[in-house]
Amino acid sequence: MIPHFSRLIELWRIAAYYRLDTLIAKEHLPAKLKPLLKLIVLHPAAWSSKHLNNPLKLKEALEEMGPLAIKMGQLLSTRRDLIPPQVLQQLVMLQDQVKPFSIDVAKARIQDGLKAELDTLFKRFDDKPLAAASIAQVHTAALHDGREVVVKITRPDLKQQLVRDFDILKWLGQQFEFRLEAARALHISEIIANYRQTILNELDLTLEADNTRRMRKYFEGSPMMYVPEVYMDSVDIMVVERIIGVPISDTETFDRLNIDRRVLAENGLKIFFTQVFRDNFFHADMHPGNIFVETLGSKHPRYIALDCAIMGELSKRDQMTVARMLLSVMNGDFLQLIQVVHQADWIPPNTDQDALAREMRRTVGPMISKPMNELDFAGILVQIMDIARRFRLEIPPQLMLLLKTLVHVEGLGTDLYPQLDIWKLAQPILNQWVKDNVSPIKNFKQFRQNLPEFLFTAQQLPTLLIDSLNGLKSQNAWQDKQVRELQTLRTQLEQQQKRSWIFGSLMAILLSIAIVSPWFIATPLIVLACIIASWRVLR
Known part of the structure; x- marks a missing residue:
C-alpha cells in the first residue's frame, strides 16, 4: 500500500502548479522521464498556473514541498557541470536563501531553548535573518562581552514533515529494489534509512555542537582550516562565533582579491x-553554503567549516579498503583493484574477475589520464553503478555517504580550479596513511595502549574458562540427548521400513497366487489366514 497517498497528491499538485515540466527541454531528458512530465500536466493545477514564466518557480516549488526537497536541491546545486544555468541559479539560492519563519517564533524558540530572556543572553540581537536554509535559520547577535556571534534556530514542526516524506521515499526505494537489480546491489533501502537518521539527527543542535567542537579540536592551529567556537547550545539553538568570509563558490571575490585558486583547491583536497583518513571524521554536507573561505589579511586564506550536522565515519577496515582502492586506480593496477574489492567481500563467488577488471579499466581508466575539467565524474559513477549491477557487486551502505561527499568535492573542485590534479595530490597522502597503518611500530604502540585491557581480561580468564566449560558441558548434555532421540527415531524408521517391505512382499505373493490359481480366491479362510500371519509379522 502506498504510504501517505494524500501527500503524494499534494506533491503532484505543487509540481503542476509551478509547471516543473517546463524547466528542461524534453529533447534533453532521458526517455524514461518523459512520461513523468506528461503526468504533471494532467493535474488541473497546471491548466491555470501563472508560474509558466516565473524565473524562480523551481526554488519556490521545492520550498513548498518541504525540507527534504530542499535538501535534494542543495545536493544538486554543486553540479554545475550537469545542471543548466537557469536551473542551477535557483538551486544555489536554496543553500541560504530559503523563505524564513517569523521573528517572533525565532525569539520564542531561543528563550525556550536556552532558558533565559533574550536581553539576558545578548547585548544585541538582529531581527533580520542572516541566512535561512532547510533545517534552520541564522541571526546575528552580540554577547555582553562584545563578541560577535551567530544564532542558529531550527524551524518549528520539522520532524513530522520529514518522517512523512521519508516514509514515501522508503516505499519508493523498496519498489526500486523489487524491480531493479542495481538498486538491490546498492542497498537503496538501507541508504534511505541511514540518510533518514542522519537528517533527523540534524534537528538536534546539541549533536551539531559536539561535532563542531570535535572538528575544531582536530584542526586547532591548522593553517588550512578554521572551525568556529561554540558558545551555547540546546536541542533547538546553537550560538557560535561569527566568522568573516565568502562561500567557496564565490570565485569572483577570489579573483578580485588575488587569491590563488589553485592553492585554495589543493588545500581543500588535502583537508x-x-x-x-587521519581523523576518520569528515564533513558530509559540503555544499557552498557550508564551506566558506576567509577574505581578510592573507594571500593563502583558510577554509571555514560551518554546519557540522552531517558527519561521516568509516570502520578501520573500510578506511583501508577505500585507501587501497584509490591507490590501485592511481597506479592503473585494475587487477589489484579487483583483489581489494574481493577481499572486502563485495564480489559474489564465481565472478569472472578478469572481465570485471577489464570493465573497470575501461570505465575508471580515464579518471587518471585526464584533467578534472575534461571528466564527467557523475557519468563515470553511473557507469560504475552499472558495472556493479551487471556483476552483482555488493556496495556497503556506509560507503555511500563518502561517495556523496566525493561528488560534492569533485563539483566544488571543478568550479574552483578545473586543472586540479586530484590524483597527484592524493597519492602521497594515501601512501603515507597506508604505510603508517601497517607499520609494526604503530601496531606495537596500539598493543601497548590496549595492554591494560588485555591484562584485565586475563584476570577474568579462569572465571570465563569455568563458565565456558560449564556451558560446553550443558551443551554436550543437550547434544547427547538429541543424538539419543535421533538414534531412537532412526531405529523406529528402520523397523517401520522393514515391516512395510515384509507386508508388501506378502501381499504381492497373495495377489500372484490369486491370479495364477483361481481356486485360491474361492478359499477366503486361507486368504484371511495369510493376512493375519502378515499382521503378526509386522507387529
Missing part, C-alpha cells in the same frame, strides 16, 4: 583526505 578532505585528512578528514577521511
Whole structure:
C-alpha cells in the first residue's frame, strides 16, 4: 500500500502548479522521464498556473514541498557541470536563501531553548535573518562581552514533515529494489534509512555542537582550516562565533582579491583526505553554503567549516579498503583493484574477475589520464553503478555517504580550479596513511595502549574458562540427548521400513497366487489366514 497517498497528491499538485515540466527541454531528458512530465500536466493545477514564466518557480516549488526537497536541491546545486544555468541559479539560492519563519517564533524558540530572556543572553540581537536554509535559520547577535556571534534556530514542526516524506521515499526505494537489480546491489533501502537518521539527527543542535567542537579540536592551529567556537547550545539553538568570509563558490571575490585558486583547491583536497583518513571524521554536507573561505589579511586564506550536522565515519577496515582502492586506480593496477574489492567481500563467488577488471579499466581508466575539467565524474559513477549491477557487486551502505561527499568535492573542485590534479595530490597522502597503518611500530604502540585491557581480561580468564566449560558441558548434555532421540527415531524408521517391505512382499505373493490359481480366491479362510500371519509379522 502506498504510504501517505494524500501527500503524494499534494506533491503532484505543487509540481503542476509551478509547471516543473517546463524547466528542461524534453529533447534533453532521458526517455524514461518523459512520461513523468506528461503526468504533471494532467493535474488541473497546471491548466491555470501563472508560474509558466516565473524565473524562480523551481526554488519556490521545492520550498513548498518541504525540507527534504530542499535538501535534494542543495545536493544538486554543486553540479554545475550537469545542471543548466537557469536551473542551477535557483538551486544555489536554496543553500541560504530559503523563505524564513517569523521573528517572533525565532525569539520564542531561543528563550525556550536556552532558558533565559533574550536581553539576558545578548547585548544585541538582529531581527533580520542572516541566512535561512532547510533545517534552520541564522541571526546575528552580540554577547555582553562584545563578541560577535551567530544564532542558529531550527524551524518549528520539522520532524513530522520529514518522517512523512521519508516514509514515501522508503516505499519508493523498496519498489526500486523489487524491480531493479542495481538498486538491490546498492542497498537503496538501507541508504534511505541511514540518510533518514542522519537528517533527523540534524534537528538536534546539541549533536551539531559536539561535532563542531570535535572538528575544531582536530584542526586547532591548522593553517588550512578554521572551525568556529561554540558558545551555547540546546536541542533547538546553537550560538557560535561569527566568522568573516565568502562561500567557496564565490570565485569572483577570489579573483578580485588575488587569491590563488589553485592553492585554495589543493588545500581543500588535502583537508578532505585528512578528514577521511587521519581523523576518520569528515564533513558530509559540503555544499557552498557550508564551506566558506576567509577574505581578510592573507594571500593563502583558510577554509571555514560551518554546519557540522552531517558527519561521516568509516570502520578501520573500510578506511583501508577505500585507501587501497584509490591507490590501485592511481597506479592503473585494475587487477589489484579487483583483489581489494574481493577481499572486502563485495564480489559474489564465481565472478569472472578478469572481465570485471577489464570493465573497470575501461570505465575508471580515464579518471587518471585526464584533467578534472575534461571528466564527467557523475557519468563515470553511473557507469560504475552499472558495472556493479551487471556483476552483482555488493556496495556497503556506509560507503555511500563518502561517495556523496566525493561528488560534492569533485563539483566544488571543478568550479574552483578545473586543472586540479586530484590524483597527484592524493597519492602521497594515501601512501603515507597506508604505510603508517601497517607499520609494526604503530601496531606495537596500539598493543601497548590496549595492554591494560588485555591484562584485565586475563584476570577474568579462569572465571570465563569455568563458565565456558560449564556451558560446553550443558551443551554436550543437550547434544547427547538429541543424538539419543535421533538414534531412537532412526531405529523406529528402520523397523517401520522393514515391516512395510515384509507386508508388501506378502501381499504381492497373495495377489500372484490369486491370479495364477483361481481356486485360491474361492478359499477366503486361507486368504484371511495369510493376512493375519502378515499382521503378526509386522507387529
